[in-house]
Amino acid sequence: MEKVNPGTLLDPILYDMGTYNWNRYYDYTFPLMQCLVSNNGTSGVGWWNMTDSRGDGTWNTYYKWINNAKEIQRLNARLASPEPNYEAVSLTLQSWMYGILADAFGDIPMSEACSADQGILAPRFDRQEQVYRQILDNLKTANSLFDTESGLVYNTSGDMLYSTTDGEGIKKWQKFCNSLRMRTLTRLLDAEGFNAQAELQEMYDNPATYPVFESNDDAAMLGISGVFPEEAPMARPQDFTSYVNLSEFFIDLLNSWNDPRLPVFATQVEQEDGTKAYVGLPSGYLTLPAITASLPNQSMAKAPMDLTLMSYAEVEFIKAELFQKGILPGGATEAETAYKKGVQASVEQWNATLPADYFDNPQARYDGSLERIMNQKFVALYFCDYQQWFEYNRTGYPVLPVGEGIQISHNQMPRRFKYPAAVQRTNMANYQEAKKNMGGDEFSIKLIWQK
Structure with missing residues (x-):
């Protein structure tokens, strides 16, 4: 029987994590961030009603695939001649997944995680500071390991993400690695x-040593064919538009920009005068308004499709923020350039065309504010796991509406997920220590990078 090699595990990690994150955006981030509105009740995350188990699937799924990413390392280490690219890819994927876990929970098991083979069944929780430092160290190590001369030798047909058969694919993996490092450092500003x-200054000053995404062609976009075994994340596209509408907040924002992504994201509705328009449903309503509102465009749930692990647009908006804050040199001029590149990258990511006069619109042009950057970044993070939620909790943008149905006396935007009940039962001592370190295990507990 053919032996399992480090390349065997790569595509299953990419596919299952890509599709899981797409579904988590639809089920959680989409309504939580007041973009998608249920028209079938006034409960759930769209009203910031959180159940204790909201993060359970994330915890279980991520640790499952972190274990598989670590197995790539273990298999590679057993080779007569270990391949540095598999070590680097494994560290990149682990960092990506650990980063989202830490952003979503806070303190998490890392140094002792996925170590049942060593007899560790109740891993200790590493503090957030330790987790982020290890992520940054791992990404820096991975960056130094990538070998663009050899490709991924065990994935002879190429991997799902970059079709890596030679050094060109490895260069893109390296850019993914460093783009993740830039994201993590920005989170920790x-x-x-x-x-x-x-x-961040070191990375910016040394682009040959720390290359990041430079175009949509570099971005970590996972292509799904829709043909077994690459089915779309949602089995029935009609479920994408069942009992939901797009929100007034989201539609109005895009309308104010005369944005070419609107027809990609939304359907039009007929008005009383016979014209068609994009109309949103107020989010967080107390009583369902008697209006006909736009639906999400069902084509977004149909394969072939690209699933966003990390976009090029995100990198440009990170740069725009760093220039705007004076962290990187260049001031308003460079901030505006990066802002425009980010908008264009996002528009083109969705196969739309940016109008020549788009930035003539006072609502869409760069105005020197962080809010303007973050509003566009918010749209650029459409269907990218939990990133809109994380960025809101970091910066306070975009300014979200709070509908009269949201009982703000006890319903607030969650800062994090609670730890799963199964973890509390099976790892009680370490859970209690983490709870002590965090200051509690509530949705309202702020993480170290949150305002």
């Missing part, structure tokens, strides 16, 4: 005990 500004 205001966190105590980190030197994020200096590390």
Whole structure:
């Protein structure tokens, strides 16, 4: 029987994580961030009603695939001649998944995670500071390991993400690695005990050493054919539009920009005068308004499709923020350039065309504010796991509406997920220690990078 090699596990990790994150955006981030509105009740995350088990699937799924990513390392280490690219890819994928887990929960098992083969069945929780430092170290190590001369030798037909058969694919993996490092450092800009500004400056000053995404062709977009075994994340596309509408907040934002992504994201509805328009449903309503509102465009749930692991647009908006804040040199001029590149990249990611006069619109042009950057970044993070939620909790943008049906006396935007009940039962001592370190295990507990 043919032996399992480090390349065997790569595509299953990419496919299952890509499709899982797409579904989590639809089920959680989409309504939580007041973009998608249920028209079939006034409960759930769209009204910031959180159940304790909201993060259970994320915890279980991520640790499952982190274990598989670590197995790539273990298999590679057993080879007569270990391949540095598999070590680097494994560290990149682990960092990507650990980063989202830490952003979603806070303290998490890392140093002892996925170590049942070593007899560790109740791993200790690493503190957030330790997790982020290890992620940054791992990404820096991975960056130094990538070998563009050899490709991924065990994935002879190429991997699902970059079709890596030679060094060109490895160059893109390296850019993914460093783009993730840039994301992580930006998350930690205001966190105590980190030197994020200096590390970002080092990356910016040394682009040959730390290459990041430079175009949509570089971006970590996972192509799904729709043909077994690459089915679309949602089995029935009609479920994509069942009992939901797009929100007034989301539609109005895009309408104010005269944005070419609107027809990609939304359907039009007929008005009383016979014209068609994009109309949103107020989010967080107390009583369902008697209006006909736009649906999400069902074609977005049909394969072939691209699933966003990390977009090029996100990198440009990170740069725009760093220029705007004076963390990187260049000031308003460079901030505006990066802002425009980010908008264009996002529009083209969705196969739309940016109108020549798009930035003539006062509502769409760069106005020097962080809010303008973050509003566009918010749209650019459409269907990218939990990133809109994380960025809102980091910056406070976009300014979300709070509908009269949201009982703000006890319903607030969650800062994090609660730890799963199964973890509390099976790893009680370490859970209690994490709870003590975090200051509790509530949705309202702020993480180290949150305002």
